[in-house]
Amino acid sequence: MxxxxxxxxxxxxxxxxxxxxxxxxxxxxxxxxxxxxxxxNANLQTAVRPQNLTTAKMRTLAVLAVVPGLTINELSVYAVIEQSTMSRTLEAMERSGLIRRETRESDARVREIYLTDAGQSEFDAVWPIMYARYRELFTGIDDAERTAFVGTLQKVLRNVRLHDL
Known part of the structure; x- marks a missing residue:
């Protein structure tokens, strides 16, 4: 061996x-x-406090803005939120009119989650804050270093992930 x-x-x-x-x-x-x-996360939570968004809601808005139509299981993986927390978050977001659930055409047992217009507007309002905090992470780091770093993180994620998402 x-x-x-x-x-x-x-x-x-x-x-x-x-x-x-x-x-x-x-x-x-x-x-x-x-x-x-x-x-x-702490800096971002402080910055979005005026929007009254929790970290879970903010992550959910961000993921659905990029990948609409996910199931709760998929959304939990993408947003890195436990499914029980995600369920409660989605219930609150649905009551607030930020998301809607639709039955999947190919399988009536599956519900897909989408942002409503209000949810998209909420994300559009918070994105500049999220992006500013993201840019702060890379202050003093050039594009080549950032690209290499992100590539390395993607490899590490492939090594540890449980899901194909």
Missing amino acids: AEDQGISETGHEARPEQTLGEIGLWQFAPYLMNRIMGRY
């Missing part, structure tokens, strides 16, 4: 397991990603 010869399945030389202390927090990608997303 390759691992018996000091080579891992990925073709890299196998090495003894490192401790987190040896790696260090500032070199441990999951720690950095959590710190970045925690701060991004």
Whole structure:
């Protein structure tokens, strides 16, 4: 076996397991990603507070603005929200007139979710704030670095994802 010869399945030389202390927090990608997303989400939530949007509603609006007609399961994956939270969020958004649910033509058991005109308007109002916070993430980072970074994140996502979405 390759691992018996000091080579891992990925073709890299196998090495003894490192401790987190040896790696260090500032070199441990999951720690950095959590710190970045925690701060991004907190900054964004503060910025959209006047619109009275929760993080779940904001993510739902954003995803449906780009990928309309998702099921609740698909929307939960795209928005990175637990299905129970997504169900409650969609109920509130439907009561507020931001989304509508339609029966899928090919399968009457499936309900697809769409933004209403009011939902699209709500997203259009919040998008400039979301985009400004996004641009802040990349201050001092040129387009080539950003493109390479996003490409690396897409590869990492393929490595960890459970769904094909």
